[in-house]
Amino acid sequence: MKDVAARAGVGLKTVSRVVNGEPGVTVETERRVQEAIDSLGFRRNDSARVLRKGRTASIGLVLEDLADPFYGPLSRAVEEVARAHGALLINGSSAEDPEREQELALALCARRVDGLIVIPAGDDHRYLEPEIKAGVATVFVDRPAGRIDADAVLSDSFGGSRAGVAHLIAHGHRRIGFIGDQPRIHTATERLRGYRTAMEDAELPVAPSWVALGSTAPEAVRDAVVDMVAGPEPVTALFAGNNRVTVTALRALADHQQRIALVGFDDLELADLLHITVIAQDAAALGRTAAERLFRRLDGIDDRPAQVTLKTTLIPRGSGEIPPGTIH
Amino acid sequence: MKDVAARAGVGLKTVSRVVNGEPGVTVETERRVQEAIDSLGFRRNDSARVLRKGRTASIGLVLEDLADPFYGPLSRAVEEVARAHGALLINGSSAEDPEREQELALALCARRVDGLIVIPAGDDHRYLEPEIKAGVATVFVDRPAGRIDADAVLSDSFGGSRAGVAHLIAHGHRRIGFIGDQPRIHTATERLRGYRTAMEDAELPVAPSWVALGSTAPEAVRDAVVDMVAGPEPVTALFAGNNRVTVTALRALADHQQRIALVGFDDLELADLLHITVIAQDAAALGRTAAERLFRRLDGIDDRPAQVTLKTTLIPRGSGEIPPGTIH
DNA sequence: ATGAAAGCGCTAACAA
């Protein structure tokens, strides 16, 4: 910038004005400055600008895994809102590791992102308290924050799985299995609660062998499926706790003689062609809502932290409507 | 940092040494500084650090659409490599709009990212020349750069679709349709070229009505499919130019009386359960290779720009092995 | 082992 000023024969501030489109520069001066800019190939250094202004015009997004088809649309939705506000998006994957989540979130804070959107891997977010106090707007998505009071945008996991399980019951099932993620993950326990409530609503017992909570790695889910359909009290229907579970369960069920009904939490691409009944949550809406909340805070609207819950949708496509006892 | 120094009763530089783990500080002094840091909740401001050091420890990724299941894994792979090098990832979607690509890429350069990975939307990247000269390492992925000499990591679109179409021919098809993306997109024309070459190899004619290049919006693809299977010279097989086309084509073919063979470029989740034969490219490998190349450059290894092409894999699963004339 | 001073490139505040 100094060089540009020298070459155009003007002061530093005049260049700054031209670069930022501020008023108070004659057309002629502007032309000279512009010429100098072009010939020197100058481009403003935003790092310096950030240091001076105190705002980085960027927000951070800590999610679980960008490669998961659930988080792609969520991230994209956040990006669109950020873009509308002139901000860039830095994102990182925690790989469901609380330490990595913390490391990432703090690294983003050190970069002085204006705001932070976090999909929690851990269940204790007190480490963010000083940052939030220092002015980093923070919104949690998909799962609530642990041990601090903060904004959160969630899907109705409880209501969704309750409706999904009720749907299976309505189609005649009495023995229904539930396969979900680690119990330390909030959505997993909420969905399990929905399952149990739906069973209670129908006054149905739940055998311990019908519930599997834990790793959603393919082998683990496959084992759980096999146990449930082949055990002494074999289930006639399954509720899959998330998209990964649904996919693996479908593969495991593909060559089972008995047709097992299935409702999965989360929609999948091609689920329509495979006739999979799902409880769909709107990942993009989740991201959009969270980002909008964040920017409201950045715009100075400072209401109390609140929790927003988005509805889920039951989409019947066939797999959830198979009656018990159907053969392939 | 000033405050920390004051509170610990030491000089600014000493605090800096402690914060950065530099040697030359007594244990006792370090303890005092650390205490001040903790009680003040101090965290280094990386913006200032960046300004001083000239390196941001961040790289930019401009891709087409983070919500597209092809780019999620790619982005994640880039992130992992970046993380291994202590860098953060800023990413943005061009939405296949050349102007938006440029805007994003230049915004990232203004932030002084150390390197840039670009999945081109446009076909003229001369606008990046000054940045590259100024030291921003740049690698193009999925599609080559336009009008400049730069690193590129690509999948073998030509060879992949040639193999896919040859596979259909080997299963008895003579009238094969091709549906692909806009011709200005490099991969689209390469894949078309692969199709034409495979047809020529087998000395088969190609009717103009068998080729549709253009928007991959569902309606457009659906129309193309309907035209091809119902025209005067109806095709018995289709080659789908990318994942979106495959999905829409499958939906359009689902209720057609004749079974149409299909091979799609790009693998899909659940493609195994739907028995879809595909030409798979390894999105993660694409991202990893590009990122590794980028960091090699950042490490000072400065060989000439080169183009790397990754192999594709034909995965036969059923849809590509349907003989002509099969009825549902 | 420790610290003082200069300066990275920009913008805010003020002056001319």
Add this chain to the structure above:
DNA sequence: TTGTTAGCGCTTTCAT
């Protein structure tokens, strides 16, 4: 309309 000065928070250089 234009320019000057100070300083954002850190690291680098050079003294001590």
